Amino acid sequence: MTKGMYEVLSNKRIAQDTYEMELSGDTSSLERPGQFINIKIEGLYLRRPISVCHSENGRLTIIYKVVGKGTGIMSKMEKGRMLDILCGLGNGFDISKGKGRRCAVIGGGVGVPPMYDTAKSLIEQGNEVTAILGFATKDAAFYIDEFEKLGVKTIVTTDDGSLGIKGFVTDGLKTTDCDYYFACGPEPMLKSLHRTGISGQLSFEERMGCGFGVCMGCTCETLVGYKRICKDGPVFESSEVTFDVKA
Amino acid sequence: MSRLETSLSGIKLKNPVIPASGTFGFGYEMADVYDLNILGGISLKGTTLEERFGNPTPRIAECENGLLNAIGLQNPGVEHVVKHELPKIRALYDGVLIANISGFSVDEYVKVACAFDNAPEIDILEINVSCPNVRHGGMAFGTDCAAAGEVTRAVKEKTHKPVYMKLSPNVTDIVPIARACEEAGADGITLINTLLGMVIDPKSGRPIVSTKMSGFSGPAIKPVALRMVYQVASAVRIPIIGVGGISCADDVIEFMSAGASAVQVGAHNLVEPFACPNIINELPVKMDEYGIENIKDIIGRSLAL
Structure with missing residues (x-):
C-alpha cells in the first residue's frame, strides 16, 4: 500500500x-x-x-x-x-495460474473494469483470451471496443437481450470451450459461475472500513478460514470459496 | 526525558499515542506502512477465549463524521493469539503492548486475562466490558456497577499486570461505574468504547449494518468522550486512557487536559493509515504553539479551571 x-x-x-x-x-x-x-x-x-x-x-x-x-x-x-x-x-488476480489454459475473463456490470488489465496481462503472457462481459441493458454496456482492441474474443450478454446474448455471463461461458476463468461481478453472478464447476478466480465486493486489513469489517468465511476481502482478497480461488455460510 | 513521554501505572510510554483495539489488528499488519516503534503503545485486537467469526456482513456503515461497526469480536482465540500473534508483534515493536480482553462470563474474562498475564510480551491488560456488538456479555458487564466491579475483582485476584477497565458510554452515569472499578482494584480506566448507534437506508428503510444497531465512533463522538474523561478524572485517582474521535494533536491535548494520561486513536486509523505518526509529529509543534514544555504537565489541567 x-x-x-x-x-x-x-x-x-x-x-x-x-x-x-x-x-x-x-x-x-x-x-x-x-x-x-x-x-x-x-x-x-x-x-x-x-x-x-x-x-x-x-x-x-x-x-x-x-x-x-x-x-x-x-x-x-x-x-x-x-x-x-x-x-x-488487495491481492489481485494471479494470472500465472492461467498459463497453458483456455482462459475467460468474465465481468458483470462494474465488475467489468478490473478484467481489462487482467485480459491485457494474460495476452502478454501468451494466453488466448475470451472476454465475457455482462450488463443489465445495452445502455449500461461499456468498454466492448476496448476489449476487442486488445485482440480478445469478446462476448456480450445483457439481462434483457438488448445487446449480445440474452441472459447472464454463464450463458456466454457455455458458448466457449474455456477451462479457466478470472471473474468480477455481483455475488449472484459469482455464485452461478462457481456452480459451473469450472475452476477459476473470483473477485468479491463488500462494504469496507479501512481497505487495508486492520478493522475486520469485510471478513468472509472461506473453505480455508476467515478471510478479509480487502487484504486477503478481493480475489479468491474457486476451490477456496463457499457460498454456504454458517454465520 | 522526552517532552512527549508519559506513563501508565509506572510503565513508561515514549509518547501518549496508542492505536485503539480493533483499528490496528495485531499491529504487525501495519509494519510495512510505517515503523511501529514510534508508537507509545499498541492496544491489540480484542481477544476472547474461543475463536470467533464475529457478525455477518455488512459490518460497516458510514455516517456524518464517523462510522458504525459491528465486527462482533472476530478473533482467533486467546491460545492462538498468545502462541502466534504476540511473538510476531513483539519481534517488531519494543513499546507498550496492551492486550484487549473480552468475555461472556466472569470466568471467561479471568481465563483470557490469565493467559495474557503469563505472556511476557504483554505489559497491560485492558478489560473490554463495553463491546456493544455481542449478545450476552460484552457491554452488559460495563453498564452495571456490581458486574463491572465483579469482573475487575476477579481479574485482579488472578493476575499481576496492571488492569485497565475499558468502559461503555452507553450508561446514564459513567462515574459510579468507574468508581466501582477503582474500588475493586482496577489500575486504570480506558474510556470510551463506541456509542450504540444506527444507520438506516432511507430508500428501503432497512438498517445498513447486519446487527441493525452497532458501535458508533469517529470525530462525531469526541465531545461525549471528552466529557466522560473529564467526569471520571474528577472522580477517580487511577490513570485514564482517553479514547473517542481523536484525529489530531489538538484532540490529544484536549483529552490530556481533561485528565487522560495517554490516548487511543481508533476510527481515524481506518481512514488515514498514517494517523498515529501524523499526530505524534504534530504534537511538539502544537506544544510549542501553546507553550507546553512536557506533555505530562498538562494531564488534568482543565479540572482546576
Missing part, C-alpha cells in the same frame, strides 16, 4: 450512470490486475474503494457507477482536481 496525491486527468460518462476517470500519480504499488484503490472524498468519512481498470507508468484508469453519495460527488469532479488515494490494495 502507498498513499499519495493523484491528479484527475479526465472524468467522463461512458454509459448509463457509469464514469471513467483517468488519474496521474504513483502506480508503483500496483503489482497485479484486480487490485483496488481507496479514495478520500471531501466531506465523507470513509474512503471509497474502486477497482483499477488499467494502469501504466504513473497513470491509472478507474471506472465507477454512481450508486450513492460518494460516487455522485466523484462524477462531478473536474480535470486538475487532486485526490488523496491509498493505492495498491
Whole structure:
C-alpha cells in the first residue's frame, strides 16, 4: 500500500450512470490486475474503494457507477482536481495460474473494469483470451471496443437481450470451450459461475472500513478460514470459496 | 526525558499515542506502512477465549463524521493469539503492548486475562466490558456497577499486570461505574468504547449494518468522550486512557487536559493509515504553539479551571 496525491486527468460518462476517470500519480504499488484503490472524498468519512481498470507508468484508469453519495460527488469532479488515494490494495488476480489454459475473463456490470488489465496481462503472457462481459441493458454496456482492441474474443450478454446474448455471463461461458476463468461481478453472478464447476478466480465486493486489513469489517468465511476481502482478497480461488455460510 | 513521554501505572510510554483495539489488528499488519516503534503503545485486537467469526456482513456503515461497526469480536482465540500473534508483534515493536480482553462470563474474562498475564510480551491488560456488538456479555458487564466491579475483582485476584477497565458510554452515569472499578482494584480506566448507534437506508428503510444497531465512533463522538474523561478524572485517582474521535494533536491535548494520561486513536486509523505518526509529529509543534514544555504537565489541567 502507498498513499499519495493523484491528479484527475479526465472524468467522463461512458454509459448509463457509469464514469471513467483517468488519474496521474504513483502506480508503483500496483503489482497485479484486480487490485483496488481507496479514495478520500471531501466531506465523507470513509474512503471509497474502486477497482483499477488499467494502469501504466504513473497513470491509472478507474471506472465507477454512481450508486450513492460518494460516487455522485466523484462524477462531478473536474480535470486538475487532486485526490488523496491509498493505492495498491488487495491481492489481485494471479494470472500465472492461467498459463497453458483456455482462459475467460468474465465481468458483470462494474465488475467489468478490473478484467481489462487482467485480459491485457494474460495476452502478454501468451494466453488466448475470451472476454465475457455482462450488463443489465445495452445502455449500461461499456468498454466492448476496448476489449476487442486488445485482440480478445469478446462476448456480450445483457439481462434483457438488448445487446449480445440474452441472459447472464454463464450463458456466454457455455458458448466457449474455456477451462479457466478470472471473474468480477455481483455475488449472484459469482455464485452461478462457481456452480459451473469450472475452476477459476473470483473477485468479491463488500462494504469496507479501512481497505487495508486492520478493522475486520469485510471478513468472509472461506473453505480455508476467515478471510478479509480487502487484504486477503478481493480475489479468491474457486476451490477456496463457499457460498454456504454458517454465520 | 522526552517532552512527549508519559506513563501508565509506572510503565513508561515514549509518547501518549496508542492505536485503539480493533483499528490496528495485531499491529504487525501495519509494519510495512510505517515503523511501529514510534508508537507509545499498541492496544491489540480484542481477544476472547474461543475463536470467533464475529457478525455477518455488512459490518460497516458510514455516517456524518464517523462510522458504525459491528465486527462482533472476530478473533482467533486467546491460545492462538498468545502462541502466534504476540511473538510476531513483539519481534517488531519494543513499546507498550496492551492486550484487549473480552468475555461472556466472569470466568471467561479471568481465563483470557490469565493467559495474557503469563505472556511476557504483554505489559497491560485492558478489560473490554463495553463491546456493544455481542449478545450476552460484552457491554452488559460495563453498564452495571456490581458486574463491572465483579469482573475487575476477579481479574485482579488472578493476575499481576496492571488492569485497565475499558468502559461503555452507553450508561446514564459513567462515574459510579468507574468508581466501582477503582474500588475493586482496577489500575486504570480506558474510556470510551463506541456509542450504540444506527444507520438506516432511507430508500428501503432497512438498517445498513447486519446487527441493525452497532458501535458508533469517529470525530462525531469526541465531545461525549471528552466529557466522560473529564467526569471520571474528577472522580477517580487511577490513570485514564482517553479514547473517542481523536484525529489530531489538538484532540490529544484536549483529552490530556481533561485528565487522560495517554490516548487511543481508533476510527481515524481506518481512514488515514498514517494517523498515529501524523499526530505524534504534530504534537511538539502544537506544544510549542501553546507553550507546553512536557506533555505530562498538562494531564488534568482543565479540572482546576
